[in-house]
Amino acid sequence: MGDKMNNLTGLKEQIIKYVEDLDEDKVIELAKKALKEGMQPLDLLEIINEGMNSVGKLYEQKDYYIADLIMAGLIFKEVLKLDKMVAHFQHDRNQKAGKVLLGTVQGDIHDIGKDIFKGMLETNGFKVIDLGVDVSKDLFVEKAIENQPDIIGLSGALTPTIESMKDVVDALHEAGIRKQFKIILGANHMTSEICTYIGADGFANDASVGVKICHQWMQYRGVDKE
Incomplete structure (x- = not known):
């Protein structure tokens, strides 16, 4: 052994x-x-x-x-x-862990971090709706209403995306739906202070940590959505 x-x-x-x-x-x-x-x-x-x-x-x-x-x-x-x-x-596919709406925010066309996170989410049983890169706040709101995800993932590799991420969270507030979802931020430069400023529920600098956070949220909710 x-x-x-x-x-x-x-x-x-x-x-x-x-x-x-x-x-x-x-x-x-x-x-x-x-x-x-x-x-x-x-x-x-x-x-x-x-x-x-x-x-x-x-x-x-x-x-x-x-x-x-x-x-x-x-x-x-x-x-x-x-x-x-x-x-x-x-x-494990039959057991859906939850539904995640994912995208790289406006002003950023980096998709590598997002794609790795998506791959790890899917292999961990999550259903992922991938909106791609350079996604506007309006599209996030529209797709959130349409798909009713459990979690919204905002990705960004560049520092200016902090404001774009905040715009998305603010837009969800304005639409009156912010409390329906958990929001996770993914970026190397992310800190707890920036996360609080943006108004998200959590963040990860690493894809596997992000997946663990998503799992914890779903267990806490105690519901599996299809």
């Missing part, structure tokens, strides 16, 4: 390293091996996410370019397509 655990720990470190190196073939090879040796699909996603966070930091430090971020996103999607991943998450 100990050897197996040590082996998985070694694999974990290697997978993170190869995600950082953007070596898709190696990541897929090691991901298959880890699953075969008993690693749980959700644990594997957490590990890939750790590597993705490192890629994000390298991008912020200007060591990586936008193309590298896109490559990391593609690797993430390829891992999700592995047979054992698909089988595991298809199995």
Whole structure:
């Protein structure tokens, strides 16, 4: 048992390293091996996410370019397509954890963080309505009324999106529907102070943390919507 655990720990470190190196073939090879040796699909996603966070930091430090971020996103999607991943998450699909309306706010066309969060939400049993990028406050309000989600996710990679996020929350207030949803913000620069200023219920700098928050909210509500 100990050897197996040590082996998985070694694999974990290697997978993170190869995600950082953007070596898709190696990541897929090691991901298959880890699953075969008993690693749980959700644990594997957490590990890939750790590597993705490192890629994000390298991008912020200007060591990586936008193309590298896109490559990391593609690797993430390829891992999700592995047979054992698909089988595991298809199995859980029948139990919907909740419904999330998601989009990158107006003035920002970055979709990598949003897409990773979407992928992790879906693999965790959430139904996601993805509005895409550069989404206006009016469209968020319109789609919130139309889809009646449990949670609204606002994504933004650029600092000016703070005001765009606040505009969305204010618009939901003006429409008289703000209290119907939990609102989560996703961005590397997000802090609790900014979250309070925007008027959201929570925030995450990391996709896997965001998913955990969404799960906690749904358990707290004690209702599953279709």
